[in-house]
Amino acid sequence: MTNPAIRSDPEKLLRQVMARFVDQEVTPRAREIDERGEFPQELFKKLASMNVFNVRYLGMKKGATGNATLYCIICEELARGLVSLAAETAKQCLMGTNFLYRFGSPELKEKYLEPSMRGEMVGSFCLTEPEAGGDLGSVTTTAVDDGDHWIISGMKTWITNAPIASYFTVLCQTQPGKGIRGLNFFFVPRDTPGVQVSPRFDTLGTRTTEISEVAFNDCRIPKDYLVGLPGKGMGAFFAILAEIRTMTAALALGVARAAFDASFQYAQERKAFGKTISKYQLIQAKISDMATDIWAAELMIYDTTRKLDQGQRVDKESMMAKYFATEVACRCVDQATRILGAYAYSMEYPVQRFFRDARFLLYGGGTHEVLRQNIARAMRF
Numbered sequence: 001m002t003n004p005a006i007r008s009d010p011e012k013l014l015r016q017v018m019a020r021f022v023d024q025e026v027t028p029r030a031r032e033i034d035e036r037g038e039f040p041q042e043l044f045k046k047l048a049s050m051n052v053f054n055v056r057y058l059g060m061k062k063g064a065t066g067n068a069t070l071y072c073i074i075c076e077e078l079a080r081g082l083v084s085l086a087a088e089t090a091k092q093c094l095m096g097t098n099f100l101y102r103f104g105s106p107e108l109k110e111k112y113l114e115p116s117m118r119g120e121m122v123g124s125f126c127l128t129e130p131e132a133g134g135d136l137g138s139v140t141t142t143a144v145d146d147g148d149h150w151i152i153s154g155m156k157t158w159i160t161n162a163p164i165a166s167y168f169t170v171l172c173q174t175q176p177g178k179g180i181r182g183l184n185f186f187f188v189p190r191d192t193p194g195v196q197v198s199p200r201f202d203t204l205g206t207r208t209t210e211i212s213e214v215a216f217n218d219c220r221i222p223k224d225y226l227v228g229l230p231g232k233g234m235g236a237f238f239a240i241l242a243e244i245r246t247m248t249a250a251l252a253l254g255v256a257r258a259a260f261d262a263s264f265q266y267a268q269e270r271k272a273f274g275k276t277i278s279k280y281q282l283i284q285a286k287i288s289d290m291a292t293d294i295w296a297a298e299l300m301i302y303d304t305t306r307k308l309d310q311g312q313r314v315d316k317e318s319m320m321a322k323y324f325a326t327e328v329a330c331r332c333v334d335q336a337t338r339i340l341g342a343y344a345y346s347m348e349y350p351v352q353r354f355f356r357d358a359r360f361l362l363y364g365g366g367t368h369e370v371l372r373q374n375i376a377r378a379m380r381f
């Protein structure tokens, strides 16, 4: 299927380049990489050499956002091949490096951001705590003012890329009792004394993504490692939240397309009761439901990215896109497991991986229970 929402020449060209990269270098190796369950260092470096990591930062002027449409095309195409590679890339382009890019000193940028854009360092983003998931107002990791330094203490969990990260952007409370108004982000290099990274978690899907806990035990960091304006941490986070949600929707679209493509092909090859199963109306219904869902998700996502690129606020649209596209991905992978019959249950076919990986998208960028509540609120319901 071609994406009707992609219009300009640079978008079409980027789509072609990414699609070729995925078809030639990712899809043929996705099973082996997933089974090994290690961070795909070689592909990550290759993406850096293709200048993928700084796509949001190219030509980005003070106060302006990066190009969300190009960014989402990259995320979508990579997710079509391997969701975990797409998620690692998405984090490197946005949450892992954004506070460093926007608020880091020239020295910090030279030491950490530039090597990150070359794929030599990996950044990670630490919000979640054992007792604070969606409810960020309950974050208890503290940053205490100690003259020329901050002292960071607390525990973060479910941190993507933490086992291989060179640095962490950490959400901390600076004014206990103030809830989200006391939250700020801090830059903590991994080699800071007191940083302790747990062994990686064993997870259902996205198995090449290394996830773990990170403990910050009285970590002393310089005063200018507060990345953002004091007391405005959540404002800076909300500035990229719509993009995080739209990007998550693009990852979902990629995996939905992968499930569709596998089903479409299989249904035309598999014979049952003397005909290919594509001739049966109930199989046709599944294919048409998947295609309709995918088209709707594409239109929502790229309508949202265009508004983002025009500098418009898309709080509601990005929540709707993330919620809808992720549900589409879950529906499409479910349909694919039915169309492929027993072969969907075999580790030899990729559909089981799409099925496992799609679940990952349900959590980041807001759970659907919270998003649906917030969509209703955004309509002043």
Ligand SMILES: Cc1cc2nc3c(=O)[nH]c(=O)nc-3n(C[C@H](O)[C@H](O)[C@H](O)COP(=O)(O)OP(=O)(O)OC[C@H]3O[C@@H](n4cnc5c(N)ncnc54)[C@H](O)[C@@H]3O)c2cc1C
Pocket (backbone or CB within 6 Å): 125, 126, 127, 128, 132, 133, 134, 135, 157, 158, 159, 160, 161, 206, 211, 360, 363, 364, 365, 366, 367, 368, 369, 370, 373
């Ligand atoms: C693969 C993976 C990678 C991740 N990577 C990162 C990362 O890099 N950095 C990071 O900081 N975090 C990361 N996370 C954590 C993720 O952001 C959290 O899982 C998410 O914020 C939800 O928090 P929780 O899982 O603690 O659920 P909770 O917030 O505890 O929610 C549990 C359940 O209660 C529901 N619920 C909660 N509040 C409400 C409400 N008000 N109304 C109705 N229902 C409600 C939720 O929808 C959910 O169903 C990752 C998670 C996963 C699975």
